[in-house]
Amino acid sequence: MSELSRAVMERTFRQWKTQCLNKLDQSKKGSVDQHIEHVVSLLNSCEQYFTTSSCSGRVVLLDGPPESSDVQKQNCVWLLVSHQKCTADELVSGLAKAGRDAVLKFEPFVLHVQCRRLEDAQLVHSAAINSGFRNSGLTVGKSGKIITAVRSTHGLEVPLSHDGKLLVAPEYLHFLTQIANQKMEENLRRIHRFYQNLQSALTTEKLQTLQLPDPPSSQGCSQSPPDRLETEKDEENKASVYKRRRRRERHQADCCHGDESSGVQELDDCLDLLT
Amino acid sequence: MSELSRAVMERTFRQWKTQCLNKLDQSKKGSVDQHIEHVVSLLNSCEQYFTTSSCSGRVVLLDGPPESSDVQKQNCVWLLVSHQKCTADELVSGLAKAGRDAVLKFEPFVLHVQCRRLEDAQLVHSAAINSGFRNSGLTVGKSGKIITAVRSTHGLEVPLSHDGKLLVAPEYLHFLTQIANQKMEENLRRIHRFYQNLQSALTTEKLQTLQLPDPPSSQGCSQSPPDRLETEKDEENKASVYKRRRRRERHQADCCHGDESSGVQELDDCLDLLT
Numbered sequence: 001m002s003e004l005s006r007a008v009m010e011r012t013f014r015q016w017k018t019q020c021l022n023k024l025d026q027s028k029k030g031s032v033d034q035h036i037e038h039v040v041s042l043l044n045s046c047e048q049y050f051t052t053s054s055c056s057g058r059v060v061l062l063d064g065p066p067e068s069s070d071v072q073k074q075n076c077v078w079l080l081v082s083h084q085k086c087t088a089d090e091l092v093s094g095l096a097k098a099g100r101d102a103v104l105k106f107e108p109f110v111l112h113v114q115c116r117r118l119e120d121a122q123l124v125h126s127a128a129i130n131s132g133f134r135n136s137g138l139t140v141g142k143s144g145k146i147i148t149a150v151r152s153t154h155g156l157e158v159p160l161s162h163d164g165k166l167l168v169a170p171e172y173l174h175f176l177t178q179i180a181n182q183k184m185e186e187n188l189r190r191i192h193r194f195y196q197n198l199q200s201a202l203t204t205e206k207l208q209t210l211q212l213p214d215p216p217s218s219q220g221c222s223q224s225p226p227d228r229l230e231t232e233k234d235e236e237n238k239a240s241v242y243k244r245r246r247r248r249e250r251h252q253a254d255c256c257h258g259d260e261s262s263g264v265q266e267l268d269d270c271l272d273l274l275t
Numbered sequence: 276m277s278e279l280s281r282a283v284m285e286r287t288f289r290q291w292k293t294q295c296l297n298k299l300d301q302s303k304k305g306s307v308d309q310h311i312e313h314v315v316s317l318l319n320s321c322e323q324y325f326t327t328s329s330c331s332g333r334v335v336l337l338d339g340p341p342e343s344s345d346v347q348k349q350n351c352v353w354l355l356v357s358h359q360k361c362t363a364d365e366l367v368s369g370l371a372k373a374g375r376d377a378v379l380k381f382e383p384f385v386l387h388v389q390c391r392r393l394e395d396a397q398l399v400h401s402a403a404i405n406s407g408f409r410n411s412g413l414t415v416g417k418s419g420k421i422i423t424a425v426r427s428t429h430g431l432e433v434p435l436s437h438d439g440k441l442l443v444a445p446e447y448l449h450f451l452t453q454i455a456n457q458k459m460e461e462n463l464r465r466i467h468r469f470y471q472n473l474q475s476a477l478t479t480e481k482l483q484t485l486q487l488p489d490p491p492s493s494q495g496c497s498q499s500p501p502d503r504l505e506t507e508k509d510e511e512n513k514a515s516v517y518k519r520r521r522r523r524e525r526h527q528a529d530c531c532h533g534d535e536s537s538g539v540q541e542l543d544d545c546l547d548l549l550t
Contacts (some may be wrong), residue, residue, distance in 0.1 A: 011322075063511065118415060121415075122415055122417070125414065125415075135410055135412060135424075135426060136412065136413075137410075137411065137412015137413055137424055137426075138412055138413040138414065139395055139400065139412060140393060140396075140400075140413060141398070149410075149412055151410060155430060156430055156432050156434075157430055157431050157432050157433070158432070158434070159433070159450065159451065160456050162450060166448060167443075167446070167447045167450060168442075168443055168444075169442075169443075170445070171442070172442045172443060174435060175434065175442055176434065179434050188425045194341075254425060
C-alpha cells in the first residue's frame with residue numbers, strides 16, 4: 001500500500017471513530033455493561049481502535065414460537081435478562097409468565113472492535129484467542145472496515161416450556177441456575193484474562209514502536225500500562241498454559257474431517273504473534 | 276504488495292495445499308461427513324482454497340466432570356455422536372451409561388478454509404454470512420496463512436444428569452430429541468444455502484476475472500457451475516431476504532452497548548461484496 005493511500009485510510013478511520021463515539025448508544029440498555037467498562041475504555045483510548053458493540057455476558061429467558069417456525073428474536077418476549085448471577089426464584093418467576101416455548105440461554109461476552117489496520121486487528125484477535133475466546137474472528141469489508149469480533153464457545157441453551165407448559169421439575173431449575181452462574185463466573189475470568197492479555201500486548205507493541213520510530217502512528221494508548229515485567233511474565237505463563245490446553249484438545253480431533261497439523265493451526269499462527 | 280512477494284506467497288500457498296490434501300485425515304472419524312462432501316469438494320477444486328477441517332453438524336452426549344471443574348473435552352466420555360437425526364431411544368440408552376454430568380449438545384456445521392489471498396477469504400466469509408452462519412470470521416496469521424472459519428450461532432446445550440443421576444423426565448427427553456432434530460434440519464438448509472451462495476459467488480468472480488485478464492490466477496475452479504442467470508437471480512432474492520432479516524434483528528439491539536449503524540455494519544460491508 002502506498003504512503004498516500006495509507007494516510008487516506010487512517011484519516012477515514014479517525015472520522016469513523018469520531019462519528020461512532022459521538023453517537024448515542026443505540027442498544028436497548030443504552031450503556032456499556034459494568035463488567036467490561038475497563039476493556040471498552042482501554043480499547044477506545046487507543047487511536048487504532050474503537051468498540052462498536054458489546055455485551056459482558058448474560059442469562060436470558062426467551063419466550064417465543066417453537067424451534068421449527070420463525071426463531072428470530074424479534075418474535076420473542078424477554079422474560080428475564082440478567083448480567084449478574086441470577087437466582088432460581090427469578091427463573092421460576094420468569095417461567096410463570098411463559099405462554100409459548102421458553103428457552104434459557106447463557107450468552108457469553110461478545111465485543112466488536114473496529115481496527116485501523118490488519119495488524120491492529122490481529123493483536124486483538126490474538127489476545128482474544130489466548131484468553132479462551134475461541135470463536136473470535138475478523139471481518140474485512142470492501143470499504144476497508146476491519147472489525148475483530150471477540151466471541152466465546154461457552155454457552156447454554158435449554159428449552160424449558162412448550163406451549164406455556166413447564167417441561168422440567170423445580171429441582172432441575174435450581175441445578176440449571178447453578179450451571180448458568182458457574183458459566184457467568186468463568187466468563188468473567190476470561191474477560192479479566194482478555195484485559196490483561198490486551199494490556200500486555202499493547203505495551204509490548206508500544207515498546208517495539210518506540211525502538212522503531214517509523215510509523216509513529218502505531219503508538220497511541222492514553223492509559224498507562226501496568227508494570228510491564230511483572231505483567232509479561234504472568235502473561236507468558238498464562239499463554240503457555242492455554243497453548244498446552246489447546247494442544248491437548250487438538251489431539252482429541254473432535255472435528256469430523258480434520259488435519260491435526262493445520263486444522264487448528266490458524267490459532268497457533270495467531271498466538272505466535274504475541275508469545 | 277510487490278509482484279515478487281505475491282508470486283512467492285502464491286507458491287507457498289500451493290505447497291501448503293498440496294501438503295494438506297496429501298495428508299491422512301487425522302480426525303476421529305477419518306473422513307469428510309457425507310452432508311458436506313460437495314461443499315468440501317467445491318472448495319478444494321478451486322486453486323485459491325483448501326479445507327483444513329470440517330464437521331457437518333452433530334448431536335453429542337458428553338459425560339464429564341461438572342461445569343465448575345475442568346470442562347475440557349478430553350476428560351469427557353462420548354456417550355452418543357450422531358451426524359443424522361437421532362431418536363429418543365438412542366438418547367435414553369446413552370444416558371443410561373452416564374456416571375457423572377451428562378450434557379446434550381447440538382453442534383452445528385463448522386468449516387475451516389485456508390485461502391490464498393484476503394479477497395478469496397472475503398468471498399467465502401460473505402457467502403457464509405449470507406447463508407446464516409453469523410459467527411463466521413477470518414484468521415490472519417503472521418506467516419501469511421489466511422483462514423475463514425464458517426460458524427453458526429445455532430446451538431443447544433442441555434445438562435441432563437448430575438453425578439450419574441438423571442435430572443429430567445422421559446417426556447422431556449422426547450421433546451429435546453425433536454428440538455435437536457429440528458436444529459439438524461435447519462443446519463442442513465443453511466449448508467445448502469451456503470453451497471449455492473458459494474457457487475454463485477465463484478461464478479460471478481470467474482466472469483469478472485475473464486473480463487479483467489490480470490491477474491490470471493483468480494480463475495481456477497474445476498467444477499462446472501450451474502446456469503448462472505438462474506442461480507444469481509435466486510441468490511439475489513435469498514441474500515436480500517437475509518439482509519432484511521438482519522436489519523430487523525438489528526432493530527432489536529439485543530447487544531448491551533451498541534451502535535445500530537456500525538454495530539453489525541461489518542456484516543453488511545461484507546455482504547456488499549457480493550450483492
